[in-house]
Amino acid sequence: MASERETTIHEHSPETVEHLLRDMLRIRIFDDVALQQFKEGDIPGFLHLCHGHEGSHAGMGAALRDDDWLAVGGSRLHGQYIVKGVPMTEIMAEIYGKATGPNKGKGGSMHLADIDRRLYGHAATIGSGQNPAVGMALGEQMNETGNAVVTTIGDGGTSRGSFHTALVFASVWDLPIVFVIENNGFAISYDTQRNYKIERLSDYGKPLKIPSTSIDGRDPLEVYETVSxxxxxxxxxxxxxxxxxxxxxxxxxxxxxxxxxxxxxxKQESSEKWDPIVRFRKELLRSEFMSEDEYDAIREEIEAEVRDAVEFAEESPPPNPDVAYEDIYVRPFYGEGE
Structure with missing residues (x-):
């Protein structure tokens, strides 16, 4: 069933609330600046922006521990990189295709990974990342680490059989994993709200007796509580x-x-009704958690951080062509050295 829980600013620590705000603003400002650089021809390839997903990303990121895995999926990924702790300088360098990115410019906007920060990158096709994610959860379970995995997918990706296979595996083995479905209304250009037969995508877990819920992603506090x-x-x-x-x-x-x-x-209705930053800002001011001047000061601080990220990316060297032959195989090969 859909969550009916209400959250208020003052039910949470000031540190948590400000952390959520800062991450939401980092995501929005990073993407706005990346869009401008993309239009100027500085960023190669395609660009998929997170506008509308900031509350979801910030909330799940705040719930994760440093040693938990985030196995990203879907197309709106910059925000997920940010909340897992990858510095914006490195993210910007990666989407610029520079050697100072976490993947030396080979991952780009869609396939950045950072194993040291427990960020598992997006698989090559939509909806195929959940099976590796349950493998990671199995590893954490077998090693008794106490760590867990969050794996994300879009509404369109839930139509793939690999997603449902992952649910079965996770259910049978009682794995420490949370499946987050970011339902943004569209599978590329297909209107899932009008055409999907299932009312709530979380209901896919019910036949397997997996606890399931549907929440409002505009509210980062509700996301944080639910994922935690x-x-x-x-x-x-x-x-x-x-x-x-x-x-x-x-x-x-x-x-x-x-x-x-x-x-x-x-499109206009989506912007006015569903913008999580506009909604959260109103709540922060209404509850007197902060003043407009304090909000603006945080925003200006983050704008400076993003400008630094662009400068870092622009000044970074391109990768040496030889890196195309690196990171292809894990060494030693299976059986070597025996």
């Missing part, structure tokens, strides 16, 4: 959870998307 509860249960041996986080994709699937699949009125 699921992670605590996973660490205590309670097995997996499926969480549908309802958000709305404010921009197109990628920059340059003509968005012929939704009207201008629908």
């Amino acid at each position: 509860e699921a992670l605590d249960r996973a660490r205590d041996g309670g097995g997996p959870t499926v969480i549908e986080i309802r958000v709305r994709r404010i921009r197109g699937h990628f920059e340059g998307d003509k968005e012929v699949y939704r009207t201008a009125e629908e």
